Amino acid sequence: ERITGTNVAVTMGRLRAIQVLVLGEVKEPGLYELTAMSTVLDALMASGGPTAAGSLRRVQLKREGKVVATLDLYDLLIRGDDSQDRRLRHEDVVFVPTVGPLVGVAGNVRRPAVYELRTERTLKDVLDLAGGVLPVAWLQRIQVERAEANQKKVVLDVDARDERAxxxxxxxxxxxxxxxxxVKEEVNAVYLNGHVRRPGxxxxxxxxxxxDIIRSEEDLLPDTYLGYALIKRLVLPSLERRLVPFNLGKAVLEKDPSEDVLLEPYDQIYVFSRWFFEPKPRAFIEGEVRxxxxYEIPEEGYTVRDLVLMAEGLTKGAYLEKAELYRTNKETNEVALFxxxxxxxxxxxxxxxxxxxDLDRVVIHSVQEFLPRRTVSVEGEVNNPGDYPFAEGMRVKDLIFAAGNVKDSAYLKEAELSSYEIKDGKLCLIKRRAIDLEAALRGDPAHNLPLQPYDKLLVRRISEWKRERYVEIAGEVVFPGRYLIKKGERLSSLIERAGGYTDRAYLRGAVFTRESVRRIQQRNLDEMIDRLERELLAEAATYTGVSPEEAQIRKIELEQRQKFIQNLRxxxxSGRMAIKLSHLRVLKGSPYDIELxxxxxxxxxxxxxxxxxxxxxxxPGSFIWREGYSYKDYVQLAGGYTRYADKANVYILRADGSAQKVRGGTVFWNEAKERWELAAFSGKLKLYPGDTIVVPEKLERIPWLRKIKDITEILFRIAVTTGVVANLY
Structure with missing residues (x-):
């Protein structure tokens, strides 16, 4: 119908947007804004699709609180049917529940996968979901693995040829x-393998x-071994493997019936290369090639030139006038030179x-072997010391230039040039000349001397050039830290530069260490321990012919000795030097104002x-220092001597790093004054804060230590050197 006198124009604007909520087992659940023409599939795609735990067969469309449609995605994925896909409205909800019952299908089906069941109940339904079986499927037995009652797994076999089953x-x-x-293998097939043109x-x-399979030599690759081939045969019904060797040349080329083996099903024919049984010919090249x-070479026709080219050609230094070929006789192993x-x-x-x-060795010599390499060298304060090629007319200035010029630290007033002189062709003498290097660099011919082969130039270093010496002062000084010192600077100067002592400084306990002293102490310590170890282990080795009980005791003693030595090692x-600090005015000029x-x-x-x-x-412990207390008073504070205390060898480690033995008895030897003294006139032994009283143990309770000469003295020296009292074991 048409309305007379009326014109109507319809224009499409932008599509209206709707909001849809996608929930459940999807990758990105949430509220999505879609076009009004969108469907359930569009909403699923916008949310990333169902997760592995989401159902593909029961996707629900909810509208106003009711399920208005259920979408089975298998219809779309397997059959391409999207007729169930519904158009969405504003505020619709798409819900993907968790996956339902699952059945896995593996093997010879068209779509092996894990399938979710909906209406499928039988094995035939599941096989139909998988697209049916392949022509190579073995229908006599389809196997189903099943878990029963969450307790055990069982295996069930079904004959798929029976539709009712x-x-x-x-x-x-x-x-x-x-x-x-x-069966994987074809029942009417044989297999050809190895050194042939068409294996398979x-x-x-x-x-x-x-x-009938290898008809002529054209079916074989070059260097095929014709004297031997092999058939690996499967013997039925035992399925044992049997090897059938034959002569390939007689079977193929001569058609010898005794070697031309009659083939059987599943036979594997193996044809070998000649080089499977013997190594390929090889030639070797060394010297001036890249x-x-x-390299492997053919049996015939290969030449020296071919070998050089195979080694990627000659180097620039190759000597072309003469080369060598060494040939080895395989039978006699004799070598001939060409x-x-x-x-x-x-x-x-x-x-x-x-x-x-085969086995030839070609040697390409270098030009340098026939032209001796003549050099000159420069050492010392140049940027690149070392050897440099000698050239005719070369002078000192040229050598310095080749070495990258002199350093700022070079002493230019004098350098030393050493030359070799041959006397009467049988004696080599060294001649040394002093030159003014500064004048030589200006080109003065009196000092810029011409060089001879093998000359050596020594450029000295300016004395004390940038030789930085650092010392460290820490503790109770005003400005502790690391200081740069000059040569000859003394201890009092360092303390003065550090601002002097603080009010809390305990000068008697100062610890001064030096690396060179530490190395000497360590060497002496190692020597003492080595001597002690030799004596201990040598004395242990003298026990022979003892009973099992005594042998066990000796074993325990040996373990104790070894542990003792390990503790000492x-x-x-420490590298500590015993010093006595005092006020700077007193320290200056004293023996203890040592050079740093x-x-x-x-x-x-x-x-x-x-x-x-x-x-x-x-x-054992630490006790408050009291004026006038003797070492015996402090020993009493520590509970007194134990049963095995060696009272005659008590000594004191002073806070300043020195050590002093406590003298017992009326008369004793004073080592410092080298004389015998009476105890009454020797002065009372005074103790100071920081001192350590050491009471050694008697060695009688450790039988294996009694026989070691001067063991008490050794342990005393170790304690003084390390500042540590060594335990016996």
């Missing part, structure tokens, strides 16, 4: 259906022999381009008013 078999959630293949599978016909080494003109050989001259044989020398060396370290501790007691006392 497939219809009757009910599948369950979690079943795994396996469809096996028929061949159809077996009645009466077929080896020569890639020296061994020389040839390398340049003519490379040009293809048949007389010089020798033909190669863990001790490290690189790496020295001074630590001035704060006052610590304690005296330490160690060793064979009942309660």
């Amino acid at each position: 497939l219809q009757a078999f009910r599948v369950r959630d979690g079943d795994l259906v396996k469809v096996f293949s028929i 599978k061949y159809a077996l016909k009645k009466g077929m022999r080896v020569s 890639k020296p080494g061994g 020389t040839f003109h390398l340049g003519k050989a490379m040009a293809g001259d048949p007389a010089e381009n020798l033909k190669l044989q 863990r001790l490290k020398a 060396m690189d790496g020295d370290r001074l630590y001035i501790p704060p006052m610590d008013r304690v005296v330490n007691v160690m060793g064979a006392v009942y309660a």
